[in-house]
Amino acid sequence: GAVVSQHPSRVICKSGTSVKIECRSLDFQATTMFWYRQFPKQSLMLMATSNEGSKATYEQGVEKDKFLINHASLTLSTLTVTSAHPEDSSFYICSARGGGGVLYSEAFFGQGTRLTVV
Amino acid sequence: AQSVTQLDSHVSVSEGTPVLLRCNYSSSYSPSLFWYVQHPNKGLQLLLKYTSAATLVKGINGFEAEFKKSETSFHLTKPSAHMSDAAEYFCVVSEPRAAGNKLTFGGGTRVLVKP
Numbered sequence: 448g449a450v451v452s453q454h455p456s457r458v459i460c461k462s463g464t465s466v467k468i469e470c471r472s473l474d475f476q477a478t479t480m481f482w483y484r485q486f487p488k489q490s491l492m493l494m495a496t497s498n499e500g501s502k503a504t505y506e507q508g509v510e511k512d513k514f515l516i517n518h519a520s521l522t523l524s525t526l527t528v529t530s531a532h533p534e535d536s537s538f539y540i541c542s543a544r545g546g547g548g549v550l551y552s553e554a555f556f557g558q559g560t561r562l563t564v565v
Numbered sequence: 566a567q568s569v570t571q572l573d574s575h576v577s578v579s580e581g582t583p584v585l586l587r588c589n590y591s592s593s594y595s596p597s598l599f600w601y602v603q604h605p606n607k608g609l610q611l612l613l614k615y616t617s618a619a620t621l622v623k624g625i626n627g628f629e630a631e632f633k634k635s636e637t638s639f640h641l642t643k644p645s646a647h648m649s650d651a652a653e654y655f656c657v658v659s660e661p662r663a664a665g666n667k668l669t670f671g672g673g674t675r676v677l678v679k680p
Contacts, residue, residue: 488675489672490655490671491609491670553614554599556601556608558607559608
């Protein structure tokens with residue numbers, strides 16, 4: 448299957464600083480990318496959906512000014528957690544879906560990023 | 566709207582015995598359904614998918630699932646559990662691209678395999 452690379456896998460930052468997480472599709476063009484947040488022992492919660500070249504669509508309750516998403520190309524999306532606080536500590540996962548003529552294209556997931564804000 | 570319910574939050578099996586993970590869904594569309602596995606602090610790996618072809622779907626690592634429209638179910642099975650199967654499993658339903666292309670996740674089932 449296709450590969451989605453997410454970087455970094457782990458990051459520790461000080462409260463008040465910003466952290467950028469990258470998500471790259473290595474061998475396919477990702478027309479749509481998704482960002483999820485996962486709390487311990489819970490399912491994935493969709494934060495936002497981004498399509499290349501357009502603004503991200505955020506889910507209800509997700510602060511767009513705090514979680515900045517940029518989908519600058521068909522192979523790269525970034526999530527920036529601005530002014531991070533300890534409650535932002537979580538596991539963040541991206542996924543990417545291709546385009547083409549497939550109605551239900553498979554989603555490929557990154558390895559996840561463990562963010563700890565101290 | 567679509568939703569997914571995984572009926573068991575935890576399943577415990579002995580190595581070598583069958584595994585059954587139950588999933589029911591609802592969808593306004595003809596659904597595509599997926600099962601993903603997640604090992605601790607890792608991303609998700611696709612086990613198998615149903616996209617309106619054969620109702621019995623075979624996946625990787627000996628897993629298979631059967632799509633039953635009348636029961637709105639997509640249960641995951643494996644005839645003989647291995648220690649490496651201990652992980653979190655997610656049943657997922659997909660919207661078509663024209664409807665937003667979103668995936669809706671079940672709550673997850675944590676599988677424990679006893680030696």
